């Protein structure tokens with residue numbers, strides 16, 4: 364199999380972006396990634412656009428973005444995997460290179476969620492499960508889906524709302540150090556606990572926000588990588604899995620089976636036996652605070668029921684066993700659905716190359732990083748292992 368590496372990354376400012384059109388927002392990250400990699404538009408062999416898009420007006424975002432970014436006549440497509448759309452776009456770009464169809468491929472994710480009123484956005488996201496059985500019959504929204512996970516986890520393992528809030532405190536702390544994050548203010552645990560309930564036990568500060576933003580990565584085959592960079596970040600392992608549309612068909616609610624299966628695949632491919640000690644840094648899908656705790660366990664950073672201990676001991680801060688979400692995560696950086704997975708890979712690439720802001724740069728010892736991106740409640744899961752070292 365041909366090896367594939369990340370050679371350039373870009374991320375737009377995240378937040379409410381009524382100042383730009385969808386294509387301009389996408390261009391912010393594309394322009395940065397082209398500059399970062401030294402690749403010019405004519406060198407790109409294939410473009411994959413990640414976009415869920417039901418809240419914005421462009422039905423064919425891949426086409427308008429490629430035209431605006433000067434990428435025509437290069438082939439393009441749009442992919443969708445709910446909140447894991449960005450990682451799916453990276454996997455398609457990676458596969459095209461591996462298959463020999465491209466030497467340089469771009470994955471760009473973009474979302475303008477604030478183009479629709481919030482109540483519509485909440486409804487659109489709520490439909491992502493099994494529309495007929497769960498949304499239409501019971502009216503579940505996404506905060507409510509993850510609230511079911513939280514209630515179930517709290518009942519089984521005895522954790523508290525304050526324990527959940529530790530995720531928000533950590534991720535807002537790192538968001539405050541990321542100039543591209545939607546929220547750049549640290550918060551205290553008291554503020555989390557005082558914030559209004561959205562769906563018990565999840566409060567405002569347990570939720571990721573509604574975000575506009577874009578992110579882009581440029582991938583290259585091993586045959587051309589050295590023409591562009593001396594510090595490629597190799598995609599050393601990649602895994603994906605899915606689970607039932609209906610939550611009611613699942614056997615347990617205190618973890619996501621799809622994430623565990625995706626991690627197993629990615630670890631096998633990358634030769635990871637013990638994740639703690641292998642990874643210098645991770646990005647995990649903290650769409651709601653409970654999701655980050657379940658991710659620690661699904662990824663093997665902690666035993667089931669013990670994820671909160673990592674937070675209490677500050678092991679997922681810089682200096683701990685496995686620093687997590689040093690860009691603020693979905694919680695504080697923001698969650699523009701189609702861009703999120705790509706922004707994780709962009710952040711980890713810069714962490715591995717030691718070029719993020721000084722006060723949120725972790726030590727790179729082994730040169731390995733992990734991205735965990737979930738769509739729905741494990742309807743899709745993608746795990747990607749990045750490394751400064753080839754397989």
Ligand code: COA
Nearest residue numbers: 446481485488505506561567568570571572573650698739
């Ligand atoms: N975390 C922290 N602060 C938030 C926030 C969040 N998630 N969402 C909004 N805010 C802040 C806003 O900045 C604003 O502050 P201000 O008054 O100081 O300007 C205030 O809270 C109200 O913002 P508003 O835009 O009116 O949001 P809201 O309160 O109506 O919506 C949620 C909050 C939680 C309902 C909304 O963010 C949401 O639906 N999040 C989940 C998105 C989702 O499901 N994504 C997919 C996950 S799988």
